[in-house]
Every structure is written in structure tokens, then in C-alpha cells.
Amino acid sequence: xxxxxxxxxxxxxLEGGTVRxxxxxxxxxxxxxxxxxxxxxxxxxxxxxxxxxxxxRSISIHPQEQLLQKLAAAKATPEGRAELRKRVxxxxxxxxxxxxxxxxxxxxxxxxxxxxxxxYAVIENLFVADRMERALAA
Ligand code: SF4
Numbered sequence: 001x002x003x004x005x006x007x008x009x010x011x012x013x014l015e016g017g018t019v020r021x022x023x024x025x026x027x028x029x030x031x032x033x034x035x036x037x038x039x040x041x042x043x044x045x046x047x048x049x050x051x052x053x054x055x056x057r058s059i060s061i062h063p064q065e066q067l068l069q070k071l072a073a074a075k076a077t078p079e080g081r082a083e084l085r086k087r088v089x090x091x092x093x094x095x096x097x098x099x100x101x102x103x104x105x106x107x108x109x110x111x112x113x114x115x116x117x118x119x120y121a122v123i124e125n126l127f128v129a130d131r132m133e134r135a136l137a138a
Pocket of ligand 1: 040042044057
């Protein structure tokens with residue numbers, strides 16, 4: 001949205017099913033989107049800072065919006081960022097597995113693919129153990 005209002009500047013109330021914009025207008029969430037009517041936005045004094053759209057402004061609601069809000073709140077504090085950093089080695093490990101295995105399932109059926117994933121996880125763990133052993137030896 002360029003330098004216009006970002007999504008985080010809208011107050012998303014998932015329990016109430018509403019979104020409040022920076023101008024204080026509220027609209028309901030329908031499915032995965034909250035739309036502010038063109039008639040509302042046309043008269044708004046914040047419009048220049050909000051949207052270039054002719055049909056009002058819409059805010060997409062992610063299927064994991066609650067989790068995203070929780071992560072954004074954690075990111076806003078030093079304690080929260082320190083907590084989130086604990087996740088970095090896990091994400092790196094998952095990225096390495098994905099890099100080796102590829103993004104697509106190789107086999108038909110869940111059991112075979114779980115076995116395949118487990119095999120790549122074991123290989124990743126062997127690489128980690130090897131790196132640790134080399135670091136200790138150095
Ligand atoms: S343009 Fe619409 S969505 Fe944006 S602040 Fe104004 S009323 Fe709210």
C-alpha cells in the first residue's frame with residue numbers, strides 16, 4: 001500500500017468480527033475480507049493517506065490472523081523479540097529439511113511421505129551432530 005495506511009494501523013477485532021480504520025469508521029468482516037464502503041471513504045479526510053482505490057478500502061483477513069496479531073504484538077517489545085528469536089534455529093532446521101527434500105511430496109499416501117520426511121529429518125540431525133562435533137574438536 002506504499003506509504004499509505006498499513007494493515008496494522010487498522011484495529012482488527014476477530015471476536016467481534018469488525019475492523020476499525022484510522023478515521024474511526026467500523027465495518028464488519030465477511031469471510032476473509034473487511035470492506036469499507038466507497039461512500040464512506042469518499043467523504044473521509046484521511047482518504048489521501050489511506051487508499052487510491054475508487055471503491056473504498058478493503059483489509060484482507062488471514063486464516064491465521066489471530067496468530068499474526070500475536071506475533072506482531074510480541075515483535076513490538078524487546079522481551080517478545082527475544083522470545084521469538086528462540087524459534088530461529090527451529091525455522092533454520094525446517095528450511096534445511098525443505099531444501100533437501102523439496103517442496104513436493106514424492107510418494108502417494110501419507111505414511112510413505114511421513115517416512116520420507118522422517119528420513120530427511122534424520123539426515124539433517126546427522127549434519128547438525130557432525131557440525132557440533134567439528135566445532136568441539138576445533
Ligand atoms: S479512507 Fe475509508 S478506510 Fe481509510 S481511513 Fe478513511 S474511512 Fe477509513
